[in-house]
Amino acid sequence: xxxxxxxxxxxxxxxxxxxxxxxxxxxxxxxxxxxxxxxxxxxxxxxxxxxxxxxxxxxxxxxxxxxxxxxxxxxxxxxxxxxxxxxxxxxxxxxxxxxxxxxxxxxxxxxxxxxxxxxxxxxxxxxxxxxxxxxxxxxxxxxxxxxxxxxxxxxxxxxxxxxxxxxxxxxxxxxxxxxxxxxxxxxxxxxxxxxxxxxxxxxxxxxxxxxxxxxxxxxxxxxxxxxxxxxxxxxxxxxxxxxxxxxxxxxxxxxxxxxxxxxxxxxxxxxxxxxxxxxxxxxxxxxxxxxxxxxxxxxxxxxxxxxxxxxxxxxxxxxxxxxxxxxxxxxxxxxxxxxxxxxxxxxxxxxxxxxxxxxxxxxxxxxxxxxxxxxxxxxxxxxxxxxxxxxxxxxxxxxxxxxxxxxxxxxxxxxxxxxxxxxxxxxxxxxxxxxxxxxxxxxxxxxxxxxxxxxxxxxxxxxxxxxxxxx
Numbered sequence: 001x002x003x004x005x006x007x008x009x010x011x012x013x014x015x016x017x018x019x020x021x022x023x024x025x026x027x028x029x030x031x032x033x034x035x036x037x038x039x040x041x042x043x044x045x046x047x048x049x050x051x052x053x054x055x056x057x058x059x060x061x062x063x064x065x066x067x068x069x070x071x072x073x074x075x076x077x078x079x080x081x082x083x084x085x086x087x088x089x090x091x092x093x094x095x096x097x098x099x100x101x102x103x104x105x106x107x108x109x110x111x112x113x114x115x116x117x118x119x120x121x122x123x124x125x126x127x128x129x130x131x132x133x134x135x136x137x138x139x140x141x142x143x144x145x146x147x148x149x150x151x152x153x154x155x156x157x158x159x160x161x162x163x164x165x166x167x168x169x170x171x172x173x174x175x176x177x178x179x180x181x182x183x184x185x186x187x188x189x190x191x192x193x194x195x196x197x198x199x200x201x202x203x204x205x206x207x208x209x210x211x212x213x214x215x216x217x218x219x220x221x222x223x224x225x226x227x228x229x230x231x232x233x234x235x236x237x238x239x240x241x242x243x244x245x246x247x248x249x250x251x252x253x254x255x256x257x258x259x260x261x262x263x264x265x266x267x268x269x270x271x272x273x274x275x276x277x278x279x280x281x282x283x284x285x286x287x288x289x290x291x292x293x294x295x296x297x298x299x300x301x302x303x304x305x306x307x308x309x310x311x312x313x314x315x316x317x318x319x320x321x322x323x324x325x326x327x328x329x330x331x332x333x334x335x336x337x338x339x340x341x342x343x344x345x346x347x348x349x350x351x352x353x354x355x356x357x358x359x360x361x362x363x364x365x366x367x368x369x370x371x372x373x374x375x376x377x378x379x380x381x382x383x384x385x386x387x388x389x390x391x392x393x394x395x396x397x398x399x400x401x402x403x404x405x406x407x408x409x410x411x412x413x414x415x416x417x418x419x420x421x422x423x424x425x426x427x428x429x430x431x432x433x434x435x436x437x438x439x440x441x442x443x444x445x446x447x448x449x450x451x452x453x454x455x456x457x458x459x460x461x462x463x464x465x466x467x468x469x470x471x
Contacts, residue, residue: 027364036349040084040085045084046058046059063452075096083135085140091138092105092106092146102130125149126152128151139189144192146192149162161174161175163182183224186228186231193226204219209232226238232254236289249263249289251264266293270294271295271297275296275300277292277294280338281338316333328402330353345363345364381400381401386436394436408454408456409453411436413449436467
């Protein structure tokens with residue numbers, strides 16, 4: 001059950017107030033199945049994990065969701081969160097070896113594909129089970145990948161935080177005596193954040209500044225640091241509120257000597273001791289933070305939140321409804337995991353409330369006046385990924401319609417040339433499927449290659465899905 005409070009009054013993002021009436025300033029776009037975990041600087045590249053296979057994917061408005069190959073689950077491992085560089089050309093993720101015998105940290109580069117960051121591992125590292133380590137983040141410049149590496153047989157932690165660059169290879173960040181993990185890096189990789197395990201077993205939010213380990217909090221609780229600003233001077237994650245006995249969203253700011261903690265709390269209705277709130281990403285200037293809020297003990301209802309200094313913490317679902325957005329039916333928002341550098345695009349994850357309860361990724365776009373803008377998809381419609389894909393000789397393209405209207409559904413080749421019109425006219429509310437048999441409008445079979453299904457609706461809004469025809 002969704003927890004949406006009354007959409008009365010106004011919500012403030014930065015210095016701009018968004019009224020409760022529908023105003024067209026906010027758009028919500030489903031981008032497909034999978035769990036979005038990161039977004040690039042301009043909001044035009046989203047990365048995450050595919051459902052089931054846990055394979056890293058990369059999404060753009062032109063290509064749709066594209067799996068990047070070498071899922072670690074082939075080696076029996078499901079760990080890590082894909083991340084993306086500011087320009088969107090490099091992705092970090094946990095991947096399998098070419099022969100699928102082990103999992104490791106990988107970096108994908110557009111036009112070049114995957115490279116393994118280890119082996120060689122640091123001198124005390126090795127394979128534990130079937131993995132050398134896992135990837136959890138990448139620096140803004142794409143040159144530093146961070147995560148953890150395994151240390152079988154070691155008494156001071158079987159996992160330590162690690163960073164990798166082409167120049168240094170895999171370098172251990174160490175720990176204070178037990179396990180540790182790195183989750184994110186700043187613009188140039190000089191400041192890395194994550195967690196370090198305390199003697200009593202809880203994670204403590206940690207920063208490594210040029211390799212120097214500092215605990216941001218030493219409270220007796222399970223909490224960590226998730227993201228850091230480009231300049232390395234602001235860190236976000238979760239901390240423990242000793243007054244309310246609750247895990248809450250937290251910000252740490254470097255004052256030149258030490259780190260000052262700010263507890264920004266949790267959404268109303270969060271049950272202390274069972275529910276929690278965690279910051280997942282932050283804009284480079286620290287003006288906006290996004291994350292997720294779980295209201296009770298897992299798997300309790302959850303949602304995303306947006307925080308600004310002026311507006312405080314705002315429930316994402318309440319915010320969307322108050323701004324005229326109709327959320328997809330039978331779909332629950334679980335959280336926000338990324339925000340573009342200018343705060344114009346947010347990426348998040350939700351889940352269908354009916355079988356098979358698939359995770360789905362979405363984007364939220366706000367009008368330029370609010371500081372959040374972009375190119376939304378077709379209002380009230382969602383173009384799904386074709387199946388099968390790749391295909392031969394035919395494929396089906398699903399379309400979910402919540403608001404009936406007129407649409408164009410066309411196929412284009414990789415050169416941008418029109419190939420076939422699949423539909424031009426009215427579609428009613430419901431789930432539709434359009435077949436393409438790999439021929440053009442004249443019935444001529446098309447060659448193997450990449451094609452794009454493009455949906456266009458009122459107002460010039462559109463969605464695109466990438467299809468591969470193999471013969």
